[in-house]
Amino acid sequence: MNDDASLNNFIMDLINEKNLPGLTDERKAEIANEMQDLLIEQINRAIVDVLPDEVLDKLNERMGQPDFDEAEMQKIVADSGIDVEKITADTLVRFRAFYLGTE
């Protein structure tokens, strides 16, 4: 199972658990895609909120460079010293609670 599939499965599980009436599989897949973008944005936001200033400055500086790409961006974040995994997990748990209305 690839990484996107893991995230997609996570979301599909949520949709199934939510058990909204009248959803076709096709519509569920559409919702899952939308939710996936939303979820990634929330994770990004959570990460950006705790990034140290110097890392933020570095990202801003590098973003203006022609050779800057996604891999470098993620490496800078990974090397920043913040616990990306914890933040991600925390966000997923919060997202889950929010979506299922258990919070």
Add this chain to the structure above:
Amino acid sequence: MAGESGPQFKDVPEIETEELKVALINQDEELESRARFEGENNLAHKIDKGRGIGRLVMRFWQNGIAKNYYRQREINESRKRIRESQKLYSEASDSEYREYKRNVCKTFLMEAEGAIDPDRGDRRESLKATNPGLHAAVKDLVERYADGRITDREDLNREFSRIMDGLAGGEYSKGKHLSVNNIDEIAIKARHNFENLATAAESVNSEFNHAESMSKVMKGFDVLYGKRNTDTIDPHYNKVDKVVDKLSRTRVGSLVSHETLALATGAAACVATVASKRALRTACLIPGLGSAIYATAEAGVQFEDNRARAQRDERYSREYDGSQKERQRMKETLYSFQKSEDLKNSLNTRISAIRDKMGRGEAVTDTEVNSLFNFVARTQWCLRQEGSKNPVIAYTSEIKAPKEQLELLNAMVEAKKLLGEQGMNDLTSRLDKSSDIMRNVDDSLRESVEEATKRAKRAKVLTCAGKFGAGLATGLAIGVIAQEVSAAFDPNVQGIFENSANNNPGAKLTACCRLAKRFGLKGDASPVSAYMDVNADKVIDSSKDIDFVKAKDGSYTMMQNGKEIAKGLDWDEDTGRLTQASYNKLASQGIKIGNGKGVRFQVPGTKTEIAKTSVNVSDIKKEVGTNGVVRAHRSFWWDNDTSGIYENNELAGYNYTDPQTGLHGFVTGMTNAGSIHNGKMSEFSQLARDGKVKLFISLSKDTQSTPIEVTGKLLRNGQVAFVPEPGSAAAACFDASGNFIGKYAEIAQVIGQNGSDITYAPFATAVGRGLDGVVPMFKERIVDTVTDLDVPSYEFTFPDGDTILPLFFPFTRRNAMNESRMRHAIEEADFGRGRRGGYGYDYIDSLGYQYTDGYSEDGRRKVSREEWEREFGVYCSPRVKEGKELQLGQEMDYFAEKLREARGDDYVAKVQQSIESAEKLKNLRSETKAVITIPVYSLGEYDNIYHTLETYAKQENVNFNEFTIALCVNQKQTLDQLTPEQSAARDRTLAEIERAKRDFPQLNIADFQLNGHGGLADFSEYLSDVTMSSIQKATSEGRVSRDSDILIIRNDADVRHMSKNLVSSYLKSMEQNPKTPIFNGTIFYGIDKGAEAPGFASVSMIERMEDMIGVIEGTKVHTVGINFAYRAKHFAAIQGSNFKPNEVWRNSGIAGYDDLKPGYDLEDAFSYAFDRRWNRSGNPDDHDIMDPDTRMIVRVGGASIDSDVVRLLTPYADTDHGGQSVMSDAYGQGEFKPRPDPSIAANFSETIPDPDDPDFETKFKPVADQFEREISSRLNHIHYSGSRLDRAMRWFFGLDDMGGMYTIVHDPNYRLPHTPDREFNGHFFELTDNGKKALARAIRQRWGDGSGGIHNTLQRAIADNEWI
């Protein structure tokens, strides 16, 4: 010609003549800036309107190619317009622009601070030197007009233009944008002056002397050329501008237009942006994506451009041209401005009020003067920001800015003059101090702007991530975590970390448990069941099924699906945990929760983990001080830099959990007995004892002037705890987890209080979310506005709600730079020059320089217990080896026994004989707490000893029966070897001692004589043995309690001045530090010589400061010369002066071992006992937390001595600035020499030239050379550290950073080229040109006007009898 007897021209009365100065100001920079500004505005306008080229530009906007093309075109048009019209501002009428130029010139010619701004690149120079031809021609023109040779003003102007065209060149040549003050105005003034002189001559019937008169008129004439740079906030070159500018100067570039170059450059930039194969392919194949990448990059530049534009608009009172949202966004990122007109009017109002009163003959109140001063200080601070990136003065418009600035400067001149009239003479110094305070206030206010900018940066990163369509976390991380989270909530999903089989009924719990443990999650992921052990006998399936229900008896019942599982459980509401008994009860039923320790869990039905209490609104109001109960003023900041580069002693806040007393906050990076921070000293523990360490909590930036105050409590371990009262407003600023949720929590030293006004200096600050975080608990309402700073204050009310759990400071630990460097370097370094020759301590200071020093961490690790036993332990009493408490009587007996063993019976007999001859030693008083030992050189101290004893007789706050003064009088010669003169000198010394005994009966003076007992070191050591033996005698005979404590204070016979509380301060410090063996005070050398020998004084001050820093840090035990003390029982426990008696340096006859050695010996012996050389825990960071009770040396505040400087100043002066350092000479003394020739010092004086003096370098060379030699000498010496010297110099120079001030020669491994012996005559420390000037300024500041510096302060103290 005047007749011999008639009136001469010299009889003509003096006429006040107007100053004649011509200003030529090059404003080309402003022209370029203005062209860019106009061009960008025009382009933005066209794009917004969406007409014509706007549509075209918009089409290309995203890829940025055409943008640069059209931008350059607009800039070119603006540039052309300005050059043709010769007006920077098209909106100005001709007369308005003339006025503008005139005011630019007037401001430029003003001498007032702020008139020109070197920081911005402004400069001003006289053409007399740089273009004498032009200068002479203009002068001649003015003279011709003045004496009537030119009569027509048009002719004058025409001639001036001709001169400028012909003789000017370069920066002020034709074609440059110049502002010139009207030559005809100058010429008319000259004519007026000339005519006045003629009239004056006529009035006294004098013969008019044309040449002499013209000479008077033109005396102050000058032509000044200046360059005025653009505002630092003006639009600057972007990358394309720079390339275009460069290309346009090339041959090819000159053939094509700027627009064409811009297009080419812009295209190249865009291609470069997508030049990577992948990006290029993406850009080509996927429409929009390539441009999106570029747009993201461009967005950053655009944001900065727009921000600069918005800032300039704000500064010149224009509305930023953009959408409302954009305007709001920009506004948040801008600093606030003060209108120049408002500042001027406020000044003038205050000036007028005072002048009116003075005119009416009424008394001007202090309040009125202070009000004016405060406003002057504020305005001065604003003016000082003009050249910065963030100026704070706003003007009505660009065209009116020079006029408004001129008026403001004139108002400042008038205000300063008035303050001087009102007796405020030290205005410059006061303004500097006020400016510092303003800067601190400003810094805090600006933080909000920085935060807004930070928000914008975060938004940009998010946008960028969005453009990539990816997460900031890697896909792998998200995938793994998603899998794990799924597993945590679904028993059918196996987590990545899962080892169990799918069929394991506990899979869900295990996954959730691991997830929670791994990521420390709370909330849904950490329900009670998450911590349940699946291996327990009973497994709970779902956390949702668990309830805790409070029973009538107050206990809790655990329920699952409505079914009772366990009852009678107790829950500690303070800690949020089950009691241990409840855990046991659950376990007995087969239910195990976590490991039974420290697991906090949630009680369903409550949203928070905290107990609810209520807080009265009135309490909050009182604490917050909205009605002026408390008003805070921040003074200087201690080292509190948040830039990310921290030094060794940078401050940091910590939390600390005490199992008995709960959570505490404290500051580290400070030693408990005192630290130097930011060039200032703070004795943290003492401050805390005095209740001066407090926590100030602000709920928002706007309410920083009325913070909530929590007093720190000193703990036994030297830390300071701040524990808000439960239910208080302070406690409300911490959330359920103990996180700080107010805005600022400042741990600070209170430095002044006047009623409800409190002034403090923050040590460390925690920053929380502020009102956003507290808002669920508070409702805010603006109730008052503090007019001075326009800071609103708030009233807070609590809704019904929650509060508080224990305190926790979210401070971040700051890693000292030197730590990493030191460890890294130590791995590679392998050198040493051991202080004792047996082993070396490698030490690398925070600058990276390598030393050998006795207190490096590495040194501690190197010396094993076995080595210590072999080298040091053999001299120590059993109590030292075992780390036991010492008892005076017991250790004295040990000392006596070892003294006899080491020195023999004859020596001991001689010692006893000396005791017998000194009545006050023989019968040492039972109250004795200190013995002051003073070796007296019988042939040289006859002029000093009486005065020295007098200083002790005038001691205050001390019981004179508690200390004895032991004098050992000796000379190297035996009595029969003395010449008659020497005999007379000796007799005189003895007579002076007797006179002191008669005059100061309150003193217990115990003197005895030796003859021919070696040099100073020798008989000092003997004096020590006698003193120790007298204490042993007293304790063994029961006259002094065996459990008492006695300090031996070492001093000299040539004290010039002394603090009145020297003895009492030592005794107080001895009581407060019961385990410390060594104490030292501060030594000054020749306070009254500061002005006479400022170079020497600066060296000695820096040296003293270096010493003080080391002692305060606990990294230097340096008992140099005088004014130090050691505890008698500690010294006895190491055999006193017989500790390691066979050291080579001890027997080499050099001066110093009698003073330095006791300190080193005690350190070597007790560093083991105090466990400072070995880390008990093995944790290398442990040494950071030093138990104050086990400090090896403590600096004694209030114990200062001013010693005779002659013997040090003499070698300094005698070398004629060409030879040795003082230190080398001091070591060269070897024996205690006869007094040096005082005439050298008496005739010595140094002059410190003005750094702006053209001959500065030559004049300052002798002082600079000697300074370099002295600092080099100290760097070469093992007792001094470059890091500490750097900090001491920072303090002396008044600089935050010594970067660029000096260079040190070192090898690639940062080793200093030290010499193996103590002699050092070379330089490896060298001041740069800037460093020399900074040193000269610092010296002049301290001694130049008599108002600054500690020497002057001490001189005043002596004059005021505050010192003896």
